[in-house]
Amino acid sequence: xxxxxxxxxxxxxxxxxxxxxxxxxxxxxxxxxxxxxxxxxxxxxxxxxxxxxxxxxxxxxxxxxxxxxxxxxxxxxxxxxxxxxxxxxxxxxxxxxxxxxxxxxxxxxxxxxxxxxxxxxxxxxxxxxxxxxxxxxxxxxxxxxxxxxxxxxxxxxxxxxxxxxxxxxxxxxxxxxxxxxxxxxxxxxxxxxxxxxxxxxxxxxxxxxxxxxxxxxxxxxxxxxxxxxxxxxxxxxxxxxxxxxxxxxxxxxxxxxxxxxxxxxxxxxxxxxxxxxxxxxxxxxxxxxxxxxxxxxxxxxxxxxxxxxxxxxxxxxxxxxxxxxxxxxxxxxxxxxxxxxxxxxxxxxxxxxxxxxxxxxxxxxx
Ligand SMILES: Nc1ncnc2c1ncn2[C@@H]1O[C@H](COP(=O)(O)OP(=O)(O)OP(=O)(O)O)[C@@H](O)[C@H]1O
Ligand SMILES: CC(=O)N[C@H]1[C@@H]2OC[C@@H](O2)[C@@H](O)[C@@H]1O[C@H](C)C(=O)O
Numbered sequence: 001x002x003x004x005x006x007x008x009x010x011x012x013x014x015x016x017x018x019x020x021x022x023x024x025x026x027x028x029x030x031x032x033x034x035x036x037x038x039x040x041x042x043x044x045x046x047x048x049x050x051x052x053x054x055x056x057x058x059x060x061x062x063x064x065x066x067x068x069x070x071x072x073x074x075x076x077x078x079x080x081x082x083x084x085x086x087x088x089x090x091x092x093x094x095x096x097x098x099x100x101x102x103x104x105x106x107x108x109x110x111x112x113x114x115x116x117x118x119x120x121x122x123x124x125x126x127x128x129x130x131x132x133x134x135x136x137x138x139x140x141x142x143x144x145x146x147x148x149x150x151x152x153x154x155x156x157x158x159x160x161x162x163x164x165x166x167x168x169x170x171x172x173x174x175x176x177x178x179x180x181x182x183x184x185x186x187x188x189x190x191x192x193x194x195x196x197x198x199x200x201x202x203x204x205x206x207x208x209x210x211x212x213x214x215x216x217x218x219x220x221x222x223x224x225x226x227x228x229x230x231x232x233x234x235x236x237x238x239x240x241x242x243x244x245x246x247x248x249x250x251x252x253x254x255x256x257x258x259x260x261x262x263x264x265x266x267x268x269x270x271x272x273x274x275x276x277x278x279x280x281x282x283x284x285x286x287x288x289x290x291x292x293x294x295x296x297x298x299x300x301x302x303x304x305x306x307x308x309x310x311x312x313x314x315x316x317x318x319x320x321x322x323x324x325x326x327x328x329x330x331x332x333x334x335x336x337x338x339x340x341x342x343x344x345x346x347x348x349x350x351x352x353x354x355x356x357x358x359x360x361x362x363x364x365x366x
Contacts, residue, residue: 001022001023001024001029002022002023002024002025002097002098002338002341003020003021003022003032003095003096003097004020004021004022004023004096004097004098004099004100004334004335004337004338005018005019005020005021005082005085005096005098005099005100005130005334006018006019006020006021006099006100006102006329006330006331006332006333006334006335006336006337007078007081007082007099007100007101007102007330007333008102008329008330008332008333009074009077009078009102009103009104009119010174010175010329011105011174011175011176011196011198011248012174012175012197012198012201012295013039013044013047013048013051013104013175014038014039014044014211014295015036015037015038015039015077016036016037016039016077016078016081017034017035017036017326017327017329017330018034018035018036018037018081018082018085018327018330019031019032019033019034019035019324019327019330019331019334020032020033020034020085020089020091020096020334021331021334021335023157023334023335023338024338025335025338025339025341025342025344026157026344027157027160027161028157028158028161028331028335031324031331032089033085033088033089034324034326034327034330034331035081035084035085035088035089036326037077037078037080037081037084037085039077043073043074043077046066046069046070046073047070047073047074047104047106049066049070050066050067050069050070050071050104050106050118051106051107051248051249053065053066053067053106054067054106054107054116055107057106057107057114057116059114060114060115060116060138063118067106067118070104070106070118071118071119071120072120074103074104074118074119075119075120075123075124075127078101078119078124079124079127079128082099082124082128082130083128093128093129093130096130097131097338097341098130098131098132098133098334098337098338098341099124099125099128099130099131099132099133099334099337100132100133100134100136100333100334100335100336100337100338100340100361101119101121101124101132101133101134101333102117102119102134102136102329102333103117103118103119103121103134103135104117104118104119105117105248106118107247108147108148108245108246108247108248109247110141110145110146110147110148110245113141113142113144114141115137115138115141115147115148117134117135117136117137119134121133121134121135121362121364122364124364125364125365125366126366128366129366130366131363131364131365131366132363132364133336133337133340133341133361133362133363133364134361134362134364135360135361135362136150136333136336136340136346136360136361137150137360138360138362139358139359139360139361140346140347140352140354140358140360143354143355143356143358144353144354144355145243145347145352145353145354145355145358146191146243146244146245146352146353147245147352148178148192148245148246148352149172149178149180149190149191149192149245149351149352150332150336150346150347150351150352151172151178151180151328151329151332152180152188152190152347152351153188153335153336153339153345153346153347153351154328154331154332154335154336155170155180155182155332156180156182156188157335158170158323159182159291160185162321164289165288166182166183166184166187166287166288167181167182167183167187167283167284167285167286167287167288168181168182168183168287168288168289168290168291169181169182169283169287169289169290169291170182170290170291170293170318171193171276171290171291171292171293171294171306172196172293172294172328172329173196173197173272173276173292173293173294173295173296173297173299173302174196174197174294174295174296174329175196175197175198175201175248176192176194176195176196176198176246176248177192177193177194177195177196177272177275177276177294177296178190178191178192178193178245179191179193179276179279180351181242181283181284181287183284183285187284187350188348188350188351189242189243189283189284189350189351190242190243190350190351190352191242191243191244191245191279191351192244192245192246193275193276193278193279194237194238194246194251194271194272194275194276194278195251195254195268195271195272195275196272196294196296197212197272197294197295197296197299198248198249198251198252199251199252199254199255199268199271199272200212200213200219200265200268200269200272202252202255203255203256203264203265203268204218204265206255207261207264208261212295213265213269213299213301215298215299215300215301216265216269216299216300216301216302216303216304217301218261218262218265218266219262219265219266219268219269219270219299219301219302220266220300220301221262221266222260222261222262222263222264222265222266222267223262223263223266224263224266224267224269224270224271225256225259225263225267228256228259228267228271229267229270229271229274232254232271233271233274233275233278235251237250238275238278240282241282242279242282242283242350243349243350243351243352243353244353245352254271256268266301269299269301269302269305270305272296272302273302273305273306273309274309276306276309277306277309277310280310286313287310287313288313288314289313289314289316290306290310290313290314290315290316291316291317291318291321291323292306292315292316292317292318292325293317293318293323293324293325293328294325294328294329295325295326297317297318297319297325298317298325303315303317336361337361339359340359340360340361340363341363343359344359345357345358345359346358346359346360346361347360
């Protein structure tokens with residue numbers, strides 16, 4: 001068994017999730033503590049600027065202007081997250097075999113074999129004095145894969161311990177939504193499904209001056225615009241079979257106009273639920289159980305809409321099974337780091353479209 005710390009900074013740009021996990025790269029032996037280090041307003045501003053600048057990046061290792069500045073901020077925030085987490089939980093660095101460091105995606109264009117995660121693995125390893133596995137998506141994209149999603153192998157490890165009849169679908173509703181379809185030991189299919197919370201968050205900031213729709217309370221007071229959703233679902237992405245992936249801003253132009261705030265929030269929430277449901281006819285069988293992770297699992301209106309659309313399948317938030325809603329991706333990158341160390345596959349033809357199962361990740365030693 002190995003002890004790994006995973007670090008994830010997701011598309012919501014809210015902060016760094018951190019989690020400890022014990023695993024041999026196949027089974028999960030134990031979940032450790034979890035933590036969170038929010039970005040400051042200044043850091044969030046830098047990340048937003050870096051995302052806007054990144055559309056012009058020619059190469060994945062280029063760090064011009066504000067992107068370099070944002071990278072230094074990301075590395076420092078992660079070093080602080082590890083220092084606070086280990087101090088708080090009295091973990092000595094000798095007890096940690098590896099740290100899995102995802103970094104912050106600023107651009108994702110797999111068709112151009114380009115996916116860019118900022119965060120300096122070597123600098124982080126030096127700062128925390130523990131080996132760091134980073135750059136998880138690079139090898140996959142270089143081999144012609146989508147480079148995302150990467151959490152499915154971890155979902156599979158968790159699902160195997162449930163001992164349920166399949167098929168099971170785990171859906172992660174972060175900034176972007178992605179699903180993992182598991183049926184028995186042999187079938188693992190994954191893809192991004194469309195927007196998660198990012199459109200709703202951007203709408204809430206613009207219209208209500210709030211970072212997100214807490215528990216889905218605003219959406220609960222509104223009426224989804226069915227025509228708007230039907231039109232949005234005409235986007236060719238939704239008809240594509242898995243594997244497929246998205247950049248955070250691929251749907252950024254899908255903003256409801258001329259709608260009351262509650263109706264706009266209800267429409268965007270229903271759009272996310274409809275886009276997730278749209279994947280069902282593209283899967284081999286209709287999933288019997290849906291498990292919802294990511295911040296979207298805390299949005300009760302979203303959960304209600306998913307239940308309505310996916311019935312008679314069951315829809316449960318991940319924490320109802322003892323899994324972490326918030327730290328699942330951080331745990332996953334700890335798990336993936338151990339798999340990377342052992343040369344085990346991180347992605348498969350049916351999860352990212354790589355021609356063969358691929359290991360990945362780069363190791364930086366202090
Ligand atoms: N209590 C809550 N009620 C409603 N929504 C919530 C709540 N808590 C979090 N969220 C939503 O979840 C989002 C954060 O989700 P999460 O941390 O899973 O995203 P991420 O990891 O950054 O994204 P990704 O998985 O796309 O990389 C918030 O921006 C917000 O929209
Ligand atoms: C390129 C990139 O960073 N993609 C993220 C993003 O956020 C959610 C979705 O889009 C997913 O594909 C992926 O993250 C998770 C952690 C994954 O790789 O499984």
